[in-house]
Amino acid sequence: MEWRWDFTWDILPRLIEATGNTLLAAGGGYAIAVVLGLVLALAQRTPYRVLTWVVREIVEFIRSTPLLLQIFFVFYVGPQFGIRLSPWASGMIAIGLHYACYLSEVYRGGIESVAKGQWEAATALNMTTMQTYRRIVIPQAIPPAVSGLGNYLVGIFKDTPMLSVIGVTELIHTANTIGSENFRFLEPYTMVGLIFLAISLPTAGLIRAFERYVRRKMGLQ
């Protein structure tokens, strides 16, 4: 078996289209995770013990079960409760929820790194708890969390192939289809690997640059 360049060029447009879908799934899932993760982190810090306990248990539960199971659950079990979602929507919700739980831990670390004196200064200015979070604590919690948040962006991107099992036409799904149509798997799978590499590596570098930028922008050196 040898590498066929003509075949490679033929399948490239389909792979590029699938790359778009993969990025869309990763981006959509990540957008959900970034917002929901912060909500989950803050919910664990309220004075309401029951809420704190329930949220913590949910986070633990989701973190302790496989993403694949959660994808199946949303897509196949959801309809039995009347929640009928497209593969795309199911996939993004499952992946977003899953990563929200991981991101909530990253946010929690960032929030806890903010000095107690900052809370006291905010109280001395008579700020409410909400104002203190919004204006004082969260802006300071983000810079130390950026690298953690960024690592999970790469993580979510690499987990998008799991969405192929419910029929989302991302990269792996497309490579499988091409392979079985042509009985050639070498080129599509190799190309998929290279595409993942070509996106993951620069992203990691960009995250580091973004971290430096955020710190400088906020006057934290």
Add this chain to the structure above:
Amino acid sequence: MDDLKGFPQELTGADRPMVSFRKVGKAYGPLTVLDDLDLDVAEGEMVSIIGPSGSGKTTVLRMLMTLEEINGGCIYIDGQPLTHMPKNGGLVRANQRHLRARRVDIGMCFQHFNLFPHMTALENCMEGPVQVLGMPKTEARARSEELLEMVGMIEKRDQHPSRLSGGQQQRVAIARALAMRPKVMLFDEVTSALDPEVIGEVTNVIRGLASEHKLTMLMVTHQMGFAQDISDRVCFFYGGKIEEQGPASELFGNPQRERTQQFLSAVKEAV
């Protein structure tokens, strides 16, 4: 614990104190920090609190700023109960809304400044007026610039705290607290974290406040000379109680209690 029978719902009369601690107690578990503290501070009075570490002096300020809950008694500010609120003819523990309503009268500066590192000096000063008082930005900016001018920090208005020295940060922190126009200012060891050569720039600002603005001020300090210079009254704390208090000249010049004498001579030797 919350037996507040006989505590007035408010303090009235023209000569009522600006700040009044009435039988205030504070304990961390079995450790009593303050024991039945009674302390009145008149409007415009400058009171310094001195004493060995662990004597409860910082706790006095933190309770007044509502950073620490009290375990007994009641604190009044400008005649109104701070730690409690009137209900059914008695006093009950204050809720958040009541604390927020009363806290507007109090400002505080901390040993470690606690400036917001992600904001410039000017933004630090504008934050309270804009966010808490709902003041228009132009007005808050004018007020903040005026105060930064007063503390000699107007040239550094656009710098972040990480670019400022300790003395400069503390001066910005004073301007930030004053921007809320408090009736009472609390200074908690504001020079303790500073290098010796910059202490003067902070004490001069406080000196100016004491002589020109007639703010009510409470100050915890280890600088006896400074306390002696600017205080109307000095309280010596020992073991969670006021061991001795009086006009600065008397307490420093002719201390009556043995513990005060011991403390003052020990401090003098250290200098």
